[in-house]
Amino acid sequence: MVVTVGGQQALDLVARIFLDPGDVVLAEGPTYVGALGVFQAAQAQVVHVPMDGDGLVPEALEQAIAEVARSGRRAKFLYTIPTFQNPAGVTLTEERRERVLDICERAGLLVVEDDPYGQLSFDGEAPAPLRSRRRDGVFYLSTFSKTFAPGMRVGWILAPHAVREKLVIASEAQILCPSAYAQAAIATYLSTMPWREQLKTYREIYRERRDALLAALADLMPAGTSWTEPKGGLFVWATLPQGLDAKAMMPRSIAARVAYVPGTGFYADGTGAGHMRLNFSFPPPERIREGVRRLAGVMEQELAMRQVFGAMGGHAARRRGQAAADAPDPGLA
Amino acid sequence: MVVTVGGQQALDLVARIFLDPGDVVLAEGPTYVGALGVFQAAQAQVVHVPMDGDGLVPEALEQAIAEVARSGRRAKFLYTIPTFQNPAGVTLTEERRERVLDICERAGLLVVEDDPYGQLSFDGEAPAPLRSRRRDGVFYLSTFSKTFAPGMRVGWILAPHAVREKLVIASEAQILCPSAYAQAAIATYLSTMPWREQLKTYREIYRERRDALLAALADLMPAGTSWTEPKGGLFVWATLPQGLDAKAMMPRSIAARVAYVPGTGFYADGTGAGHMRLNFSFPPPERIREGVRRLAGVMEQELAMRQVFGAMGGHAARRRGQAAADAPDPGLA
CATH class of the missing domain: 3.40.640.10 (Type I PLP-dependent aspartate aminotransferase-like (Major domain))
Known part of the structure; x- marks a missing residue:
């Protein structure tokens, strides 16, 4: 060792x-x-x-x-x-x-x-x-x-x-x-403290938070969103509805006071814009649900904007949609 | 910073x-x-x-x-x-x-x-x-x-x-x-402890030990040995009498229970065998003097052996002498 x-x-x-x-x-x-x-x-x-x-x-x-x-x-x-x-x-x-x-x-x-x-x-x-x-x-x-x-x-x-x-x-x-x-x-x-007991406590806290996150995602996320169901650890990986760009959406999310890590950081090749990492380890269950509610709101707005700009043939929306479409992740289906 | x-x-x-x-x-x-x-x-x-x-x-x-x-x-x-x-x-x-x-x-x-x-x-x-x-x-x-x-x-x-x-x-x-x-x-x-006072204490302790080392070297080292006189820090650099090899001498020094770092470690090119680093920071003055006494004894033995083998045309002594002579350090005169 x-x-x-x-x-x-x-x-x-x-x-x-x-x-x-x-x-x-x-x-x-x-x-x-x-x-x-x-x-x-x-x-x-x-x-x-x-x-x-x-x-x-x-x-x-x-x-x-x-x-x-x-x-x-x-x-x-x-x-x-x-x-x-x-x-x-x-x-x-x-x-x-x-x-x-x-x-x-x-x-x-x-x-x-x-x-x-x-x-x-x-x-x-x-x-x-x-x-x-x-x-x-x-x-x-x-x-x-x-x-x-x-x-x-x-x-x-x-x-x-x-x-x-x-x-x-x-x-x-x-x-x-x-x-x-x-x-x-x-x-x-x-050597002196009950660390195995402490691990059990962490597991219980994090399990409760994972459950809160998965329940909130199921209840609140817009159609077309999917996510993983972790059996441990700290993270859920979410895949956004077609055309949404997690990196482009970040400023609006921060304005709504909810944060995530855009998927692009986890690929060496710049792909991953259609994904985000959600960390459930720190906020208590009620704040996790509130966070997902806000995040879902930002995504709904984004989808609505895309629809409007899409109908108008808007350049910005097309470009943004294109960026996500151009980046098929080698990652999770 | x-x-x-x-x-x-x-x-x-x-x-x-x-x-x-x-x-x-x-x-x-x-x-x-x-x-x-x-x-x-x-x-x-x-x-x-x-x-x-x-x-x-x-x-x-x-x-x-x-x-x-x-x-x-x-x-x-x-x-x-x-x-x-x-x-x-x-x-x-x-x-x-x-x-x-x-x-x-x-x-x-x-x-x-x-x-x-x-x-x-x-x-x-x-x-x-x-x-x-x-x-x-x-x-x-x-x-x-x-x-x-x-x-x-x-x-x-x-x-x-x-x-x-x-x-x-x-x-x-x-x-x-x-x-x-x-x-x-x-x-x-x-932010809470008198660290400047603590530094003064270190300076006093180390100065006393440096003084003890320099005095012992002056009193006990064989002719032909020279050394630096540091105004601070932890180290004295000693240059051995012509032909002595600090690395080759190390096993005998350790047997005499006195240690130093052979000069070769401080050069990228393998030179430095004619030198040693002496660290005066840890042992109290009386042990420093005892260490120098033992080190001087090892060096005297080494010089005596060299003389005997040299007179006999001894191969080992010549080879050892040669190694030191072949390695003119770019360092201190």
């Missing part, structure tokens, strides 16, 4: 060790925005692999591996958040976990498993991590940010033995070591 | 922003071993510039800049620890500070000023930092590691305005942010 400055440094260290400029990283589309930043800093290319409600689609992974190989590029690893994915909220099923691992093994592709949310399951235990199924080909990254406090900046990597020392040396060159003060606080917390 | 995970991340961020593989970094010889690790990770080449008792030699800096330019390579910045240098213990004089800045300005060379020890002056105040003389061409790096606690891992960069945002973005991709918990502890300490 290598202790890191949160999950972010864990990712950065793995990228630093493995990636050369021009290398390809396979990753779910959409994926964690901070991972895209790391891969971009390493001058790697991200090839997105689509998901559905059961997580990463194995056939699509095989296809992506083949396409990268055909193009003469070198895929170094699959970066995946198999459990309560950020931002999609979906979880790779038991059966698919084995298939994804087999595919990667056959292709000689390392797996970087990012698991910040695995402890935050609402409906029974999450499937066991990929790392627990294959020790050698999988890097397992996690953090105390979602289960203790993000401000501690303490995470870890479980790495195959052969590269552990390289990760330590890379970390020393970068930061010497993570704050010993923060590490000591977490060690004391884990 | 950009807050960092200690001085190490400060250095790494500057390297990440400015260095491409093959770039040249000018640095004092000897210099901080952790900086060499950062530059190596960035695949940059380090060109050492010699110092004398007054710090970096301006004429040698001009010469190094000219040689790098002649060789068609690109020097990106001068990395310097002008005050109580690690490992040399010397301080760039007032007069030389202006000259070094002028030289860099003329050559269009950025200056990365690493100042972890500036607050630890023993004989009056240290000269003002380079950054206080030229705001635009100088990055100033410092840390609370030597004045509060290294385990906090909190440092900072004062950067020219134009690149501050780039440093923040690079830091976010790397670690998101330094531990907020550690930052809060330091902020509370600085």
